[in-house]
Amino acid sequence: MKNMSLVIGLIAGMLFGGGLAYSGMADPARVRGFLDIFGHWDPTLAFVMFGALLPMAGAWQIQKLMKRPFADVQFSLPDTKKIDRKLVIGAILFGAGWGISGLCPGPGFAGIALNPAPALTFVAALLLGMVAHKFST
Template structure:
């Protein structure tokens, strides 16, 4: 039960932060990404505001073996830069730049997003469903180095 309450509070804070910061506004996100045009630097503060608490969370995580709920913490993610990371990053960046949305803001904007958001949501969910089989097929065709 405590785990669900913590998840609800964390999700509510995260969604509220995305909304208040403008991350659910596709025009603002695309303005941030348009560094050679009419660049809007205001989301740099959002990025910095996200990185600072995350760095502190990593420091705390390194000193703990269990979460506040008592569940074991997963091991740290790999820091290896491989083909999967590069391809995934490129695809994420392309989608973010074209649509002005990524998964978190998409979920936060569900109640007011309009038709474009729902098209993006459908494409995102389709990509999430197709990705494992596509990755397996690519790994068989071109083995990782």
């Protein structure tokens, strides 16, 4: 079961990374263009996000019909829907980092293969933030 989980994770990661590369979303300039609503706005990221809604909506419906996932003993779903101060501050920090760098975690890791220097800087800062959070809680 553990090996199957790793294989499924690898396949999902490759699909996600391939989709990022194919759609151009691993390019920070494309992301910054989307966020530049008062300048030369590039709406392509919106099409990618909305394009993800249909398969995700289908996946949620399929998940409701399943007793357990194919490669695990139970689903790992969030246990809360509470919007609290930590969530809001984290979202603001995430959005600020995304806006400044033009990268979020998926494109950041994909960028290591495409444009290593800025991507490695981003990923190092991302990992440092994760370590800082681990020791702050």
